[in-house]
Amino acid sequence: MWGRFPQKAFSDRSGQRTMSSTTPNTIPTGSVTYYNRVLIRHLANHVGQVVELYGWLYNRRSSGKIHFLEIRDGSGLVQGVMGRNDVDEATFALADHTPQESAVKVSGTVSQHPKTGAVELHINGFEVLSQAGEYPISHKEHGVGFLMDNRHLWLRSSRQHAALTIRSELCLAIHQYFHQHGFVQVDAPIFTPNACEGTTNLFETAYFDDKAYLTQSGQLYMEAAAAAFGRVYCFGPTFRAEKSKTRRHLTEFWMVEPEMAYATLDDVMDVAEDFMVYLIGHVLTHCRPELATLERDVAKLEAIVKPFPRISYDEALELLKQHGSEEQQVPWGEDFGGDEETVISNQFDRPVFIHRYPTQCKAFYMKEDPTDPKKSLSVDMIGPEGYGELIGGGQREDDLAVLEQKIAAHGLPKEDFEWFLDVRRYGTFSHGGFGLGVERTVAWLCGLHHVRETIPFPRLLDRLKP
RNA sequence: UCCCCAGUAGCUCAAUGGUGGAGCAAUCGGCUGUUAACCGAUCGGUUGUAAGUUCGAAUCUUACCUGGGGAGCCA
Structure with missing residues (x-):
């Protein structure tokens, strides 16, 4: 069903016309005259008035x-109407020969569509500030490769x-x-001296x-910070x-990685x-027009309420036995x-927690389950609709001796972790946290097929431009 | 790293091994309520690269390059 998708860059035209109305009328007006300019997303409050748009x-x-x-101004989209007798x-x-995406200054009276009632602008002033060259992204469909090559321009389209x-x-x-x-x-560093978890490719x-490595997680730094501030989080690439x-x-x-x-x-x-x-509630409250533009079935998001089901890894294996195919049977430990x-x-209509994964398939810093050392006090939150792991986390190993032994068992250089072990040497404490992947969460909330559309300039295998 | 698919006009796609076309974009013209507007005309090509098979290759073969889909790995 996902197949290749020739993308209609402008395919939202049947939906809400406004590009955004996220925070109506919250932009401060004051001594900075720039803020006195009327934005398209606020035009509904100016019906009957003469305004100037850039x-x-x-x-x-x-x-x-x-x-x-x-006309679009970054805040929204409005249809301007220019009759033969409105201008010279x-x-x-x-106006009839101005290319798509030219920079323009328009003025006119804010009005409403005679039939639909949508806000529009009756233009009596039209100035081309900068004529655009032939714009590559047309109003027809495009392939993903082409759109990604033009990502810097693709950002302008409604979806x-x-x-x-x-x-x-x-x-x-x-x-x-x-x-x-x-x-x-508490922001974690991006340059790091060693592999945080020692497993994945850095x-x-x-x-x-x-040599330095780009961070794959702020996790270890947050553990140290939790001892300083109690509740901490880092948020970054x-x-x-x-x-x-x-x-x-x-x-x-x-x-985003909180540690507690x-x-x-x-x-x-x-x-x-x-x-x-909370996150879902915020987006449902503030992003209705955007969800409509994306044609997201918001009923599926509105159904997300507490409590989320919590099943153990062992119970998840049972579910797979009941509902999975032959190939989807996972041997214990994987x-x-x-x-x-x-x-x-x-099997659920909301995100599901799977907890107590086998110790062998989780990172070394996960605490072992005191009732069964083969299991760890770890947890993943799996999103509905096939969006996969949104959150991964758990309770951390707080015992110095156990942690030293695990670092050795994973073949990690102990000297690189001395500072991390200090967290256990000086007043060790039970603690835990999790990491939430922003792009996967955005993809789920938006109902998007691919995470590459949830970040302004995606970096993928074989794609480093623009 | 592995498997599959595709590279033809600026874009999206056609074209039994036998004269490479259409829609959109662009350019020109028409239309007083259009919604990816519509109608007419014009413009637009070393068919990804290299080699091979053939009287003849966009089409078949091989290699390479690029892109897409999936797997593994992971969030």
């Missing part, structure tokens, strides 16, 4: 004696604008949630006369040099659940693949 010509239609000029002859002819607006709102909600709950933002870079070639993978992606002092596995699940419900996760998540 933007770009998004599309143009004409019936000979009347032009329909669609030269301006009328100019991309909507998805990235939702991303921005999601990031805002993430910060709001943690600050409302007493977390301190990007290596020159660091003067030494992370890097994986995996040669993954799927719709769920980027080589550069954003993660004196938290147990159950605490981690409670917080992750509360956090996710992690699930994407297909297995989808089978499990399809």
Whole structure:
């Protein structure tokens, strides 16, 4: 069903016409005159008034004696109407020949469509500030490769604008949630001296006369920070040099990673659940027009309420036995693949926690289950509709001796982890946390097929430009 | 790293081994309420690269390059 998708860059035209109305009328007006300019997304509050807009010509239609000029300004999209008698002859002819995406200044009276009632602008002033060259992205369908080559221009089209607006709102909600709950933002470094988890492939870079690696997680640093601040989180880009070639993978992606002092596995699940419900609520409250543009079935998001089901890894294996195919049977001790996760998540109408994975398939810093050392106090949150792992986390190993032994068992250089072991030497404490992948979450909330559309400039295997 | 598919006009796609076309874009013209507007005309090509088979290759073969889909790995 996913197949190749010739993308209609402008395929949202049947939906809401506004590109965004995220925070109506919250832009401050004051002494900075720039802020006094009227934005398209606020035009509904100016019906009957004469306004001046600065933007770009998004599309143009004409019936000979009347032009329909669609103007966008980054905040929204409005149809301008220019009748033969509204402007002088030269301006009328100019408007008919202005190329798509030219920078324009227009003025006129805000009005409403005689039939649909949609807000529009009756133009009596039209000035081309900069005529655009032939714009590569047309109003017809395009292939993904072409659109990605023109990602810097593709951002201007409505679907991309909507998805990235939702991303921005999601990031805002993430910060709001943690600050409302007493977390301190502690940023982790991007250059790191060693592999955080020692397993996956890292990007290596020159660091003067030494080598450095791009971080794959701020996790270990957050553990140290939790001892300083109690509740902490980091939010930033992370890097994986995996040669993954799927719709769920980027080589550069954003993660938010909270870490909580004196938290147990159950605490981690409670917080992750509360956090996710908050994020969905925020997007549902603030991004209705964008969700409509993306034609997202919001009923599926509105159905996400507490509590989320919590099943153990062992119970997940049972579910696979009941509902999975022959090939989807996983022997105990192995992690699930994407297909297995989808089978499990399809049994529920909301995200599902899978906890207590086998110790062998989780990172060395996961605490062993005191009742069974073969299991770890780890947890993943699997999103519905096949979006896979949205959150991974758990309770951390807080015993110095156990951790030293695990670092040795994983073949990691102990000297690189001395600072990390210090967290256990000086007042060790139970703690836990999780990481949430921003792009996968945005893809799920937007109902997008591929995470590459959820980040402004995606970095993929074989794609480093633009 | 492995498997599959595709590279033809700026874009999206056609074309039994036998004269490479259409829609959109662009350019020109027509139309007073259009919604990816519509109608007419014009413009547009070293068929990804290299070699091979053949009287003849966009079409068949091989290699390479690029892109897409999937797997593994992972978030």
